[in-house]
Amino acid sequence: xxxxxxxxxxxxxxxxxxxxxxxxxxxxxxxxxxxxxxxxxxxxxxxxxxxxxxxxxxxxxxxxxxxxxxxxxxxxxxxxxxxxxxxxxxxxxxxxxxxxxxxxxxxxxxxxxxxxxxxxxxxxxxxxxxxxxxxxxxxxxxxxxxxxxxxxxxxxxxxxxxxxxxxxxxxxxxxxxxxxxxxxxxxxxxxxxxxxxxxxxxxxxxxxxxxxxxxxxxxxxxxxxxxxxxxxxxxxxxxxxxxxxxxxxxxxxxxxxxxxxxxxxxxxxxxxxxxxxxxxxxxxxxxxxxxxxxxxxxxxxxxxxxxxxxxxxxxxxxxxxxxxxxxxxxxxxxxxxxxxxxxxxxxxxxxxxxxxxxxxxxxxxxxxxxxxxx
Amino acid sequence: xxxxxxxxxxxxxxxxxxxxxxxxxxxxxxxxxxxxxxxxxxxxxxxxxxxxxxxxxxxxxxxxxxxxxxxxxxxxxxxxxxxxxxxxxxxxxxxxxxxxxxxxxxxxxxxxxxxxxxxxxxxxxxxxxxxxxxxxxxxxxxxxxxxxxxxxxxxxxxxxxxxxxxxxxxxxxxxxxxxxxxxxxxxxxxxxxxxxxxxxxxxxxxxxxxxxxxxxxxxxxxxxxxxxxxxxxxxxxxxxxxxxxxxxxxxxxxxxxxxxxxxxxxxxxxxxxxxxxxxxxxxxxxxxxxxxxxxxxxxxxxxxxxxxxxxxxxxxxxxxxxxxxxxxxxxxxxxxxxxxxxxxxxxxxxxxxxxxxxxxxxxxxxxxxxxxxx
Numbered sequence: 001x002x003x004x005x006x007x008x009x010x011x012x013x014x015x016x017x018x019x020x021x022x023x024x025x026x027x028x029x030x031x032x033x034x035x036x037x038x039x040x041x042x043x044x045x046x047x048x049x050x051x052x053x054x055x056x057x058x059x060x061x062x063x064x065x066x067x068x069x070x071x072x073x074x075x076x077x078x079x080x081x082x083x084x085x086x087x088x089x090x091x092x093x094x095x096x097x098x099x100x101x102x103x104x105x106x107x108x109x110x111x112x113x114x115x116x117x118x119x120x121x122x123x124x125x126x127x128x129x130x131x132x133x134x135x136x137x138x139x140x141x142x143x144x145x146x147x148x149x150x151x152x153x154x155x156x157x158x159x160x161x162x163x164x165x166x167x168x169x170x171x172x173x174x175x176x177x178x179x180x181x182x183x184x185x186x187x188x189x190x191x192x193x194x195x196x197x198x199x200x201x202x203x204x205x206x207x208x209x210x211x212x213x214x215x216x217x218x219x220x221x222x223x224x225x226x227x228x229x230x231x232x233x234x235x236x237x238x239x240x241x242x243x244x245x246x247x248x249x250x251x252x253x254x255x256x257x258x259x260x261x262x263x264x265x266x267x268x269x270x271x272x273x274x275x276x277x278x279x280x281x282x283x284x285x286x287x288x289x290x291x292x293x294x295x296x297x298x299x300x301x302x303x304x305x306x307x308x309x310x311x312x313x314x315x316x317x318x319x320x321x322x323x324x325x326x327x328x329x330x331x332x333x334x335x336x337x338x339x340x341x342x343x344x345x346x347x348x349x350x351x352x353x354x355x356x357x358x359x360x361x362x363x364x365x366x367x368x369x370x371x372x373x374x
Numbered sequence: 375x376x377x378x379x380x381x382x383x384x385x386x387x388x389x390x391x392x393x394x395x396x397x398x399x400x401x402x403x404x405x406x407x408x409x410x411x412x413x414x415x416x417x418x419x420x421x422x423x424x425x426x427x428x429x430x431x432x433x434x435x436x437x438x439x440x441x442x443x444x445x446x447x448x449x450x451x452x453x454x455x456x457x458x459x460x461x462x463x464x465x466x467x468x469x470x471x472x473x474x475x476x477x478x479x480x481x482x483x484x485x486x487x488x489x490x491x492x493x494x495x496x497x498x499x500x501x502x503x504x505x506x507x508x509x510x511x512x513x514x515x516x517x518x519x520x521x522x523x524x525x526x527x528x529x530x531x532x533x534x535x536x537x538x539x540x541x542x543x544x545x546x547x548x549x550x551x552x553x554x555x556x557x558x559x560x561x562x563x564x565x566x567x568x569x570x571x572x573x574x575x576x577x578x579x580x581x582x583x584x585x586x587x588x589x590x591x592x593x594x595x596x597x598x599x600x601x602x603x604x605x606x607x608x609x610x611x612x613x614x615x616x617x618x619x620x621x622x623x624x625x626x627x628x629x630x631x632x633x634x635x636x637x638x639x640x641x642x643x644x645x646x647x648x649x650x651x652x653x654x655x656x657x658x659x660x661x662x663x664x665x666x667x668x669x670x671x672x673x674x675x676x677x678x679x680x681x682x683x684x685x686x687x688x689x690x691x692x693x694x695x696x697x698x699x700x701x702x703x704x705x706x707x708x709x710x711x712x713x714x715x716x717x718x719x720x721x722x723x724x725x726x727x728x729x730x731x732x733x734x735x736x737x738x739x740x741x742x743x744x745x746x747x748x
Binding site: 083302316 | 457466467468636640649655656657658661662666667668669670671672673674675676677678679680681682683684685686687690
């Protein structure tokens with residue numbers, strides 16, 4: 001018996017030693033995702049993006065005055081990031097990623113050490129973080145970070161603060177409240193309807209008395225939107241022709257189109273649009289990975305139908321709309337009036353595939369990467 | 375000498391008899407333009423449109439209560455009429471022309487006989503007239519006619535009342551004042567710039583302090599717009615690539631595009647557009663006679679540049695804007711602040727070629743048909 005039990009007696013100590021090694025090892029490296037090369041179609045992990053383990057010590061990394069060190073908890077992975085993977089010379093609203101630099105995006109993190117009086121150890125912050133486990137926020141960038149200590153005790157998942165309560169949620173909110181001119185009884189169509197923005201678009205539409213129809217690329221997404229999010233109808237664009245889907249589910253035509261995909265879907269919606277329709281152009285994800293974008297042939301209908309098509313960027317109106325957005329959406333979430341589905345990849349090393357999968361429509365719900373627990 | 379002079383003695387009587395015959399003959403027929411067949415590309419005179427001389431007596435044609443008879447003086451020939459040459463089943467903002475019926479369009483006429491108390495013989499009227507010398511306005515349609523006796527003594531050409539002071543002029547006015555959100559110092563680009571709408575667009579732009587650039591299909595039109603209409607720059611799209619023309623003449627980019635042509639020009643303007651550019655979509659004449667419309671490939675820029683593209687129809691806002699429009703434009707014309715060039719075809723029998731020529735860009739200035747003197 002003794003010989004059989006003997007190893008167990010040593011187990012606790014073994015485990016402690018084992019985890020000490022792990023912890024020390026973790027603290028000695030920083031897993032990071034680098035941008036290596038501008039892709040022409042879909043980015044490829046290992047070619048355009050690369051996961052690298054860098055020697056790093058969270059305990060000893062040097063901080064200058066005003067700097068602080070954060071441990072990243074959740075990272076937001078969004079379609080617009082594909083547009084940042086371009087040549088530096090090409091101007092756009094969002095800066096191009098630099099070659100051989102760590103990618104970055106919105107995230108929520110916890111402060112580990114700080115030489116900045118505005119951020120102290122233990123604070124939760126929201127800002128542009130690296131695709132990495134630890135980020136040293138230099139003093140020059142500190143001002144772009146916001147304290148988010150309410151995330152600790154709101155009862156809502158931390159990931160909500162980069163999704164339904166972050167940039168994607170605000171995009172849905174501003175798109176509708178600023179540009180869509182919603183009138184109860186009208187028909188709203190939203191593409192990529194189960195995505196980070198789309199699912200909230202539909203639910204805000206319902207709250208405002210609209211007939212809400214969505215398109216998705218997967219039947220389980222359709223079921224979720226109808227069963228959980230109160231959409232009136234959802235069709236799968238991979239199995240239903242968009243024009244036929246619109247004809248069936250928008251019998252009174254389309255008054256508002258919340259545009260997330262572009263290309264042939266946009267063309268079908270222009271055909272189905274009512275007079276004075278509003279096309280709120282948020283994104284065109286179907287076009288981002290095409291060398292030659294799909295053309296639109298029927299713009300002449302813009303005249304006779306008096307269609308208004310308008311593109312927007314959430315940042316332009318964020319300051320103006322943030323207070324109402326945070327108040328409304330927090331209330332709706334807590335009251336269970338809205339649902340918000342997230343697709344959580346675990347581990348920063350899985351961020352590249354989560355990003356590429358999202359560009360291909362594989363995610364179900366807002367794509368996030370959970371990097372660590374607090 | 376007698377034998378030589380003898381014919382001359384009879385001349386006055388001969389002339390009188392000759393003109394009596396002419397006058398009687400005129401009064402015995404009505405030259406009309408019929409719509410015969412829906413064209414797929416450019417309409418062809420004699421196939422899709424046909425000039426017909428119909429027996430008619432202006433003196434004896436029967437009028438019921440509320441009817442009146444008009445002699446048509448000037449007829450407006452406009453691009454949107456091509457859109458009315460479609461199958462009746464296809465709905466649009468403007469009714470389809472009926473096959474084997476006389477075409478119609480805006481015109482100014484003089485009342486010859488009347489059984490309508492609102493219109494008396496000698497009155498000038500503006501309304502939807504037939505493409506013909508005489509039109510019997512039935513009581514049911516009388517309400518759509520407006521008295522325009524100011525055209526008799528304003529000193530302005532009667533044709534101005536179907537051009538710069540009519541629908542095309544109001545289109546320019548509403549397009550800019552309602553949809554363009556003009557700010558002094560911005561750059562306005564207008565295509566078909568020497569056309570009925572375009573020339574006024576540019577001049578209103580100048581009055582509002584804009585940098586005004588136009589495109590035309592003929593160097594003489596460019597010269598007119600620069601020399602007479604105060605445009606800052608005009609290029610000929612047939613000899614200058616549109617993208618290069620825009621790069622050269624809109625060095626600060628395009629803030630407002632007044633869209634009259636569509637297709638490749640629209641694509642080039644989207645490329646050259648500034649952030650928050652407004653594209654006021656008035657017409658797309660380059661597309662009306664194509665079986666397969668030219669596609670636009672770069673709509674994705676609408677997002678990053680936050681472009682607003684909006685179609686409009688003058689009739690929607692005419693009532694609201696008419697008083698200001700008539701006051702402003704009449705003043706500008708009388709003060710010589712604006713010029714307005716017309717391309718006058720003489721005789722209703724020449725209306726088909728004037729219309730087809732306009733669709734091909736052959737007109738120089740607003741295309742009108744002078745049917746008769748008052």
